[in-house]
Amino acid sequence: MSRWSENTVEDSPVAVGRPTASTEKILRSASELAGSPKKFATTNVNFWYGTHHALHDITLHVPENCVTALIGPSGCGKSTYLRCLNRMNDMIEQTRVEGQILLDGLDIRGPKVDVVDLRKRVGMVFQKSNPFPKSIFENIAYGPRVAGLKSRDRLEQIVERSLVQAALWDEVKDRLNDSALALSGGQQQRLCIARALATDPDVLLMDEPASALDPTSTLRIEDLIFELKENYTIVIVTHNMQQAARVSDQTAFFYEGHLIEAGVTNEVFTNPSKQETEDYITGRFG
Amino acid sequence: MTNLAAEQELMARYRQRKRLLSKLFGAVCLMAMISCVAILAFLLISVLWRGFDYLGWDLIRNLPSRSAAKAGIWVYLIGSLWLIGLTTLFAVPLGVGAALYLEEYAAESRWKRIVQLNIANLAGVPSIVYGLLGLGIFVYILNLGQSILAGALTLTLVVLPIVILASQEALRAVPGSIRQASYALGATRWQTTWRQVLPAAMPGIMTGVILAVSRALGEAAPLVAMGAVQYVDRAPTSVWDTFSALPLAIFYWAMHSKPEFHDLAAAAIIVLLVVLISLNMVAAFVRYRFGKKVRW
Amino acid sequence: MSTTNIASDNPRRSLVVDAARLRRYRIEGMVRYVLMVCAGVSVLTTVGIVVLLLFESLQFFGTVSIVEFVTGTQWAPQNQQYGILPLLCGTLLVTAGAALVAIPLGLGTAIYLSEYATPWIRETVKPALEILAGVPSVVFGYLALIVISPIIRDWVPNADPANAACAAIVVGFMILPTVISLSEDVLRSVPRSLREAGYALGATKFDVTVKVIVPAAMSGIVASFLLAISRAIGETMAVTLAAGGTPRITANPFESIQTMTAYIVEKTGGENAHGTPEYRTIFAVGLTLFVSTMLLNLAAQAILSRVREKYE
Numbered sequence: 041m042s043r044w045s046e047n048t049v050e051d052s053p054v055a056v057g058r059p060t061a062s063t064e065k066i067l068r069s070a071s072e073l074a075g076s077p078k079k080f081a082t083t084n085v086n087f088w089y090g091t092h093h094a095l096h097d098i099t100l101h102v103p104e105n106c107v108t109a110l111i112g113p114s115g116c117g118k119s120t121y122l123r124c125l126n127r128m129n130d131m132i133e134q135t136r137v138e139g140q141i142l143l144d145g146l147d148i149r150g151p152k153v154d155v156v157d158l159r160k161r162v163g164m165v166f167q168k169s170n171p172f173p174k175s176i177f178e179n180i181a182y183g184p185r186v187a188g189l190k191s192r193d194r195l196e197q198i199v200e201r202s203l204v205q206a207a208l209w210d211e212v213k214d215r216l217n218d219s220a221l222a223l224s225g226g227q228q229q230r231l232c233i234a235r236a237l238a239t240d241p242d243v244l245l246m247d248e249p250a251s252a253l254d255p256t257s258t259l260r261i262e263d264l265i266f267e268l269k270e271n272y273t274i275v276i277v278t279h280n281m282q283q284a285a286r287v288s289d290q291t292a293f294f295y296e297g298h299l300i301e302a303g304v305t306n307e308v309f310t311n312p313s314k315q316e317t318e319d320y321i322t323g324r325f326g
Numbered sequence: 327m328t329n330l331a332a333e334q335e336l337m338a339r340y341r342q343r344k345r346l347l348s349k350l351f352g353a354v355c356l357m358a359m360i361s362c363v364a365i366l367a368f369l370l371i372s373v374l375w376r377g378f379d380y381l382g383w384d385l386i387r388n389l390p391s392r393s394a395a396k397a398g399i400w401v402y403l404i405g406s407l408w409l410i411g412l413t414t415l416f417a418v419p420l421g422v423g424a425a426l427y428l429e430e431y432a433a434e435s436r437w438k439r440i441v442q443l444n445i446a447n448l449a450g451v452p453s454i455v456y457g458l459l460g461l462g463i464f465v466y467i468l469n470l471g472q473s474i475l476a477g478a479l480t481l482t483l484v485v486l487p488i489v490i491l492a493s494q495e496a497l498r499a500v501p502g503s504i505r506q507a508s509y510a511l512g513a514t515r516w517q518t519t520w521r522q523v524l525p526a527a528m529p530g531i532m533t534g535v536i537l538a539v540s541r542a543l544g545e546a547a548p549l550v551a552m553g554a555v556q557y558v559d560r561a562p563t564s565v566w567d568t569f570s571a572l573p574l575a576i577f578y579w580a581m582h583s584k585p586e587f588h589d590l591a592a593a594a595i596i597v598l599l600v601v602l603i604s605l606n607m608v609a610a611f612v613r614y615r616f617g618k619k620v621r622w
Numbered sequence: 623m624s625t626t627n628i629a630s631d632n633p634r635r636s637l638v639v640d641a642a643r644l645r646r647y648r649i650e651g652m653v654r655y656v657l658m659v660c661a662g663v664s665v666l667t668t669v670g671i672v673v674l675l676l677f678e679s680l681q682f683f684g685t686v687s688i689v690e691f692v693t694g695t696q697w698a699p700q701n702q703q704y705g706i707l708p709l710l711c712g713t714l715l716v717t718a719g720a721a722l723v724a725i726p727l728g729l730g731t732a733i734y735l736s737e738y739a740t741p742w743i744r745e746t747v748k749p750a751l752e753i754l755a756g757v758p759s760v761v762f763g764y765l766a767l768i769v770i771s772p773i774i775r776d777w778v779p780n781a782d783p784a785n786a787a788c789a790a791i792v793v794g795f796m797i798l799p800t801v802i803s804l805s806e807d808v809l810r811s812v813p814r815s816l817r818e819a820g821y822a823l824g825a826t827k828f829d830v831t832v833k834v835i836v837p838a839a840m841s842g843i844v845a846s847f848l849l850a851i852s853r854a855i856g857e858t859m860a861v862t863l864a865a866g867g868t869p870r871i872t873a874n875p876f877e878s879i880q881t882m883t884a885y886i887v888e889k890t891g892g893e894n895a896h897g898t899p900e901y902r903t904i905f906a907v908g909l910t911l912f913v914s915t916m917l918l919n920l921a922a923q924a925i926l927s928r929v930r931e932k933y934e
Contacts (some may be wrong), residue, residue: 131509133434154643160512171505172522183511186521232507239511348671348828351736356732360746362798366754372769374762423660431654432661443923444647445664450849450919452856454883455671457890468894483667490664514646516653537756544758547858547883549888551904573760573859580764580863588768595761602756610749622904 076103085139109288163236169228171220183239227258255309377592394586404561416619423488449487457551485538492534498529546573678905697869708869712879729799736809755799763863783875789865797850808842845925852918859930
């Protein structure tokens, strides 16, 4: 019993501090963050499920080519916020959004914006890997296909490129026609990332992408996130604070539908400005 | 002391009685099930026994005749094939379309609830009432006469609720994560439905379609009510021809005054049941084969 | 291929709707419209049934008083006698007989399958029941007339060759699958905790089944009876073949009787003059049939939806 609690203390991010030195190099500094163009700029976003007010006046900027982590206890609204960014919440009945969500300066809820094109530019990876019950090839080719691409050569190129980017190519290149459901959990999740990359998005939204995976697979996904941020803007929802500390440049802490604070990850974890944030990251609740 | 012993004995007896009663009850329920099965087996065997002598190629290929020995089911069989072919052609797109609308397109609303309740009710409307509808609408108002087309349209309405309800169930079984993944990749609603949801729901839909086809194959009441003719001397060649069907042949032969025709009816029943059971087996196979392959 | 060369080869795409997208919207809209029409067909069917039956029946009640129709004890359209009571009596007699066969057998089988049977038996009997449910009505009619009727006449010598009893027996068998599969579903959906609570108190299987499970599942079982009875009322070919075809008010199951459905078959099977009062009688009878089965179905649906809410 006592050993167990000791372990948890040791595992908590504050006790461990920043992870390895090599990651430190890659994480962006405060000035870099401030200097990056705003990929997403959301102002006073409110969200309702029926009468439940799930998000209150969220104002947050997502800098380009950075990883932004959304953390907070279950039900705090972080996933809801994430799903506002590609308008996946449109699919849920009886929901309402207010406020401004700008992608490269264009309001994504404007009357002239096409939600289908928005989702091609803002890819999404879900908590539970959800490959289609089809072959590996067909899974990845699906996005380009629905966008109207028919050329087999071009599709093969895209499939290869996406799998290479998702660090899955070497494992599956000889069995592209096998069912995607035959892959392991970690492979399936990387397949889903490859699938999202195939539509050539600018932004990748990740909703707890590693929460259902074993530690090794989780590490591979985190490495992948590092590589991908050179070319993509990434917003990741995570329950796991070490993960947020390891991979993200910017961290936003959500609590009961409010954005409590957001800032450079290092800052938020080592020197939070709000009491709730400190309580949460030191494991006092959540 | 003796008092206690007596009481214990009383309790023991009581418990024993209870156990006996419980066993007896199980036995009675078992008897209920066995008698169901036994009576059914008896009925089926008696049909087999009666119709056996008439089974053979002559039964299949002969035309109707005044003599039971020379009569066959050819024209009825062809009539039935036309009917189920056309019925499938009409009912499957309509039924699957309606199911797609209800499951994938329609938002939760009063209108949707009304349509849903309406379909559940249509499934319980006696088939003879559909026959009256066919008689009033297709035969007289649309003036199709007692043609195969009118018959198939009537049967379409009979089996439509079956196709819709089975398809809806199959669509509901497709996990939402598949739809989410597709939408997140920038697919439109129709692309998601057509390329992901419908293929995933196919085994379930196929089972429903096969059920509907077997129902259409066995229905006689709506055809009688819309005035399908009793006697035809040649197989129909177009949708405008008058027709008869296998269940109708059984109906008229069972009422025939000559008892030989009763045995002929039994032979026709055997043919009908063989077709129906094969269809059921195909449905079971589809469910088993494709149901196992797709796991989430 | 190296991971460094991953930059987009497309120029940044615009999100703003252009002509190509408008075309796609039109297609999406069209698909939705087509699918809606498909769903609308089922509504149109109901409207069609109601309008047609009402229209023809109203014309019929223009020549025959509705009071005579509801209270008359003679049904002989060829003699202008239009009392529906004999047909109702025939339907009731067959339905009651069928219920007498199907309810005890069906409930017993359902209890056995849900509480006593091993999975192996359940997996064998249930598909067999599905096949039973798929046997066409005309086949049951044949069995009633050719196989069961002679047996009944052996026992009851002065029974009519075709009579209510043999129709009732086969209709009972036809509605068995409805009773069994629905009741079994409700019995099995009774929560485990209820069962375990019973057994933990040392109750026998009989006690738990009769005093806990069946009462808990009662409303669902009643719904299955209502649906089965509605099917029995609408059952056509079997009763046409087996019940005889003489409209009369009687409680004797060994007499030849006629049900509403059998009357419709008799009138439409022969040549009928379109538009005459006699032709219209079938729609008046059809309306009676439609309304009575619909009320039973609605009641069963209402009960079932409440049961589902309770256990989900």
